[in-house]
Amino acid sequence: xxxxxxxxxxxxxxxxxxxxxxxxxxxxxxxxxxxxxxxxxxxxxxxxxxxxxxxxxxxxxxxxxxxxxxxxxxxxxxxxxxxxxxxxxxxxxxxxxxxxxxxxxxxxxxxxxxxxxxxxxxxxxxxxxxxxxxxxxxxxxxxxxxxxxxxxxxxxxxxxxxxxxxxxxxxxxxxxxxxxxxxxxxxxxxxxxxxxxxxxxxxxxxxxxxxxxxxxxxxxxxxxxxxxxxxxxxxxxxxxxxxxxxxxxxxxxxxxxxxxxxxxxxxxxxxxxxxxxxxxxxxxxxxxxxxxxxxxxxxxxxxxxxxxxxxxxxxxxxxxxxxxxxxxxxxxxxxxxxxxxxxxxxxxxxxxxxxx
Amino acid sequence: xxxxxxxxxxxxxxxxxxxxxxxxxxxxxxxxxxxxxxxxxxxxxxxxxxxxxxxxxxxxxxxxxxxxxxxxxxxxxxxxxxxxxxxxxxxxxxxxxxxxxxxxxxxxxxxxxxxxxxxxxxxxxxxxxxxxxxxxxxxxxxxxxxxxxxxxxxxxxxxxxxxxxxxxxxxxxxxxxxxxxxxxxxxxxxxxxxxxxxxxxxxxxxxxxxxxxxxxxxxxxxxxxxxxxxxxxxxxxxxxxxxxxxxxxxxxxxxxxxxxxxxxxxxxxxxxxxxxxxxxxxxxxxxxxxxxxxxxxxxxxxxxxxxxxxxxxxxxxxxxxxxxxxxxx
Numbered sequence: 277x278x279x280x281x282x283x284x285x286x287x288x289x290x291x292x293x294x295x296x297x298x299x300x301x302x303x304x305x306x307x308x309x310x311x312x313x314x315x316x317x318x319x320x321x322x323x324x325x326x327x328x329x330x331x332x333x334x335x336x337x338x339x340x341x342x343x344x345x346x347x348x349x350x351x352x353x354x355x356x357x358x359x360x361x362x363x364x365x366x367x368x369x370x371x372x373x374x375x376x377x378x379x380x381x382x383x384x385x386x387x388x389x390x391x392x393x394x395x396x397x398x399x400x401x402x403x404x405x406x407x408x409x410x411x412x413x414x415x416x417x418x419x420x421x422x423x424x425x426x427x428x429x430x431x432x433x434x435x436x437x438x439x440x441x442x443x444x445x446x447x448x449x450x451x452x453x454x455x456x457x458x459x460x461x462x463x464x465x466x467x468x469x470x471x472x473x474x475x476x477x478x479x480x481x482x483x484x485x486x487x488x489x490x491x492x493x494x495x496x497x498x499x500x501x502x503x504x505x506x507x508x509x510x511x512x513x514x515x516x517x518x519x520x521x522x523x524x525x526x527x528x529x530x531x532x533x534x535x536x537x538x539x540x541x542x543x544x545x546x547x548x549x550x551x552x553x554x555x556x557x558x559x560x561x562x563x564x565x566x567x568x569x570x571x572x573x574x575x576x577x578x579x580x581x582x583x584x585x586x587x588x589x590x591x592x593x594x595x596x597x598x599x600x601x602x603x604x605x606x607x608x609x610x611x612x613x614x615x616x617x618x619x620x621x622x623x624x625x626x627x628x629x630x631x632x
Numbered sequence: 633x634x635x636x637x638x639x640x641x642x643x644x645x646x647x648x649x650x651x652x653x654x655x656x657x658x659x660x661x662x663x664x665x666x667x668x669x670x671x672x673x674x675x676x677x678x679x680x681x682x683x684x685x686x687x688x689x690x691x692x693x694x695x696x697x698x699x700x701x702x703x704x705x706x707x708x709x710x711x712x713x714x715x716x717x718x719x720x721x722x723x724x725x726x727x728x729x730x731x732x733x734x735x736x737x738x739x740x741x742x743x744x745x746x747x748x749x750x751x752x753x754x755x756x757x758x759x760x761x762x763x764x765x766x767x768x769x770x771x772x773x774x775x776x777x778x779x780x781x782x783x784x785x786x787x788x789x790x791x792x793x794x795x796x797x798x799x800x801x802x803x804x805x806x807x808x809x810x811x812x813x814x815x816x817x818x819x820x821x822x823x824x825x826x827x828x829x830x831x832x833x834x835x836x837x838x839x840x841x842x843x844x845x846x847x848x849x850x851x852x853x854x855x856x857x858x859x860x861x862x863x864x865x866x867x868x869x870x871x872x873x874x875x876x877x878x879x880x881x882x883x884x885x886x887x888x889x890x891x892x893x894x895x896x897x898x899x900x901x902x903x904x905x906x907x908x909x910x911x912x913x914x915x916x917x918x919x920x921x922x923x924x925x926x927x928x929x930x931x932x933x934x935x936x937x938x939x940x941x942x943x944x945x946x947x948x949x950x951x952x953x954x955x956x957x958x959x960x961x
Contacts, residue, residue, distance in 0.1 A: 312924060444943055508943060591754075591840035600754070613699060618757060621717035625752045 279304045280402065283346040285334040286310055288498040289427060290523045292455045293419040294350070300412035301404050306344045308337060311501040315340050320608050322370055328577035329607050330495035331363050333502055338367060342376050350400070353382040358551035358582055385527050415460055417524075422467035424522045426450050429474050431518075434511030435486075436479040444508060446473045486515040486626055489564035491557040492575035493583055496606050497521045503575055503606060504615045510573075513623045518569065520560045521553070538563065545589055554582030558589055565597035571626045572599060573619070578607030600626055634692040635684075636893070637901070638886030639673060639708065640719065640879070641665060641700035644739025644766055645852060646672035649882035650680060651890065652689075655726065659683055660879045669700035670707055674907045677708070681904035693893035694901045695719075695885040706930055706938040707911060709902035712892040719884030721745050721752045724848045726887055727874045732844040735863065735871070736880070737833070737853035739766040744837040756837040766852045768801045772808070772825065776818070780856075783822060787858030790823035797828065804828060826858035830866050847871045850880040909933050918942055 282303040284294055295305045309315060311333045319336025338349060351364045364382045371378065381400055386393040401409040426447065434443035450470025457466035488510055496502045497519055507517040520538070538559030539549075546558045561572050574590065576583030587603050594601040602622040604615060633652060640647040642665065650659040659680055665672045695712045696705040697719040705713040716738075724734045725747065734745040742765055746754040758765075773780035787793075794816050797807045804825065811821050847869055849860055854877040863871045876883060893899055915928045927947050930938040939947055 441942070441946065445946065505943065588840070594754070614757070617699075617715045617717070620715040621752075621755060624715065624718045625755065628751050629753065 280347040281306055281345060282348045282350065283338075283341050283344075284308055284350040285337045286499065286501075287495065287523070288500065289423040289451060290420060290498070292451065293416045293423060295455075296419055296458060297412055297416035298350075300415065301401055301409060303348070303402075306341050306346050309340050311337060311499065316608055322374070326579050327363075327366075328359070328493075328580050329502060330360070330493070330499075330577055331366070332608065333495075333499070334363070335367055335370060338371060339374075342371065342378070346378050348379045348381060348400075350381050350383065353384045358580075360552065387528060415463070417527075418460060418463050419454060419457070420527075421524050422454055422463055422470075423451070424524050425467065426454070426470045426474065427522075429471060431507055431511060431516055433474050433477050433479060434508065435514050435516045436481065436483050437511075438478040438480055440512060442477045443474065443511065446477050449473050483514060486570040486623065488515045488517050488623075489560065489569045489572040490517050490519045490575060491553075491560040491564075491572055491586075493553050493577055493580055494521050494526060496575045496577055498523065503604075504612055506573065506575070506604075506615070506619065509616065509619055510623075513620065515570075515623055517573075518564075520556070545593065546585070550582045550585045552580065552582030554586040557583060557586040558593065561590070561593050561599065561601060562597055565593075565599040569599065570630070571622065572601045573622070574601060574603040576603060576605050578605045600629070633687075633689050635689040636886045636890045637680075637691055637694040637708075638719075638882040638884065638889060639676070639694065639696045639698075639704055639710075640716065640881035640885055641669045641673060641696065641698040641704045642716075642739050642881070643699055643741075644770075645878075646676060646698075647879040647882040648673075648676040648680065649876075649879050649886050650684075650689075650691075651883070651886040653692075653890070655887060655890070657876060657883065658689070660876060660882070662878055665700075669703055670911045670913075673704050673707055674911075677904045678907045684904070691899065691901050691904065693889035693899045695889035695892065697881050697885040702940070703913070703930065707902075707906065707932075709900040711889055711896060711899055711901070714885060714888050716881050717743060717745060717755050717757070718752070719881045719888065720850060721747060721755075721884070722887050723880040723884035724850065724874075725750050726883065727876075727880075728846055728848055728872065731846050731848050733847040735833070735847065735849045735854075736851040737765055737849075737859070738851040738881075741765060742833055742837065742851075744833075744841065744843075746841055746843075754841060756841070758833075758836055768804075768829075769853060769856065772805065775805075776822075778818075784826075784855070784857035784859065784861075786819050787823040787826050788819075788861060790817070790819040792820055793823035793827050794820050795828070796821070796824040823858060823862075826856070826862040827866075830859060830862040834866060843867060843869070845869050849873050850877040852878050854878070911937075915941070918947065920946070 280303050282298045283306040286308040291308055298305045315336035316333060318339045319332035323332045323335050353364060364380060368380045381396055383396055384392060397409055430443055430447040437443045450473050453466040453469045457463040490497060510517045535556045538556040541562050542555045542559030546555050549555055557574055564572050590601045590603055602618060636651045638649045644665060646663045646665045648661040649657060652658055661676050661679060663672050663676055693711050694708055695714060696710045697714045697716050701713045720734060720736050724731045731747055736743040742758045744756045745752055770780055773783055794811050797803050808821055808825060849871045853859055854873045860871050860873055909932050912931050913928060915926050918925050918927050925942045927941040929936060
């Protein structure tokens with residue numbers, strides 16, 4: 277057999293890092309498509325009606341790439357009593373029923389399940405030596421960190437940009453630099469070039485911007501196509517979004533990481549683990565308020581139990597911690613216009629509250 | 633004399649209000665949008681231009697709101713484009729400065745706005761369900777062959793409202809048919825429907841929110857005394873329906889226009905003679921990058937008037953000189 281073909285689901289900018297990793301491990305990478313209307317309808321067609329939007333989009337993406345006959349699909353595993361833990365397996369079965377049998381490899385954050393992680397790497401690395409695989413992994417990690425870094429910078433700049441769209445344009449150029457960079461030193465250079473590109477965007481430093489925290493489920497936070505590009509939307513309304521989940525902090529999930537701290541903060545309000553990112557969302561709202569943020573947007577897939585539990589606490593938290601919270605439930609029925617209206621009214625409301 | 637226009641283009645109706653400098657309503661129009669927002673705005677402005685002839689009133693500012701706010705804003709040359717939640721809140725605070733709760737039910741959406749000390753502190757908008765909005769009531773009125781205006785009066789005649797399942801508009805309809813077949817009187821069924829829709833609204837939007845008096849009820853559905861009555865019973869509070877309840881969004885927009893122009897100094901209004909022009913909207917998919925944005929072009933007599941939809945801004949940059957007024961909404 278020749279070179280194996282591998283693919284995975286698109287999730288924000290991380291696709292660029294995974295692409296490089298799998299190429300380094302000797303695979304031919306089938307580029308994961310950016311979720312669009314077509315992918316969503318494919319996913320909706322073959323998913324259970326009450327599955328959440330991440331499930332549907334990811335399934336739709338697999339169905340779209342399956343035509344290219346991937347041998348391996350890599351996916352993230354879920355945690356705890358949230359349905360997402362079964363989703364990888366469900367995806368595999370649905371594909372099987374439709375007559376496709378790619379191998380699935382599920383990954384969990386390395387610090388949570390270290391043995392499992394290395395077993396999976398072993399399975400994935402194929403003929404590559406273990407040392408080379410580790411070097412490739414480290415390089416991919418560097419790229420992931422660089423991607424997150426320029427994304428965070430783009431959020432800060434977009435809220436202050438003088439001409440609409442300049443930041444997004446510069447950010448996309450930066451992404452192409454990083455995509456082309458294949459060695460540790462070129463990744464560093466590409467990152468610096470991307471930062472430089474963003475710094476060149478003309479900004480109005482006098483403009484007063486709002487700082488909006490973003491909490492909620494991981495997939496709808498990380499994939500802009502799933503959350504109506506909410507970070508760009510906020511940026512265009514002169515607000516800086518501060519996401520709580522980045523793949524680089526999620527992958528470092530451990531007893532000492534950010535989400536564990538958030539859960540500790542959430543304890544007085546929600547002592548139970550409710551699965552998914554529910555407890556974390558609650559803790560994050562509390563810490564955003566303590567840090568003096570102007571508001572919080574909770575992103576939740578429709579029918580997502582952990583986020584529903586968290587949402588029911590939001591009116592209380594909002595009052596108690598004195599911070600405005602807007603919850604957006606996302607599913608295939610959600611319309612762009614509705615999201616825009618709500619976010620715009622939310623930003624208006626915060627600005628008026630502060631004027632008084 | 634100065635006049636300020638507020639234009640609220642919604643799914644069902646297009647409302648236009650003209651205020652004078654003292655925020656008094658000079659003209660208010662309530663037109664059906666009929667799926668053609670540009671035409672509705674053109675017709676409305678035509679009507680206003682006829683009514684204004686010889687009065688010496690100059691349009692000194694204009695703002696648009698409602699679901700077609702951006703499109704309407706480009707067509708008329710709006711000084712500002714505001715979302716409908718803010719517009720409704722501004723109008724409510726204007727007619728009742730002490731207001732703490734605003735219930736707004738329009739053609740296809742419903743909103744709840746919580747206000748404290750004249751500032752919006754919280755809001756909710758229906759997401760998954762349009763039961764209880766104007767379109768549904770319209771539909772039921774047609775089915776029962778009663779003019780929708782008489783709906784509320786009929787419900788007040790009921791002494792014993794039946795319980796209708798109001799969770800979903802389709803099931804509400806089948807439940808109503810079922811109750812009709814069982815032989816309940818029409819007023820009891822209609823009163824039951826009003827209660828069911830009120831329940832649906834409160835369950836969907838008001839969970840965990842503190843609805844304090846004074847409560848204002850606005851939007852087209854506020855004309856229905858049956859729903860107002862059901863709200864008063866459910867909340868155990870007096871519910872006030874302002875005189876101009878059906879055009880509150882437009883009033884709010886006109887007030888916002890007045891403030892904006894005060895800060896800005898001049899208006900971008902393109903004049904009342906819009907009906908002489910031909911407008912059309914076109915869209916295409918940009919294949920420049922994997923985002924595949926849908927770009928929308930608005931033309932006035934074959935001249936590009938506005939363009940939006942590209943995330944990277946490249947199409948907007950190109951049309952920059954015409955877009956200056958509608959850039960920030």
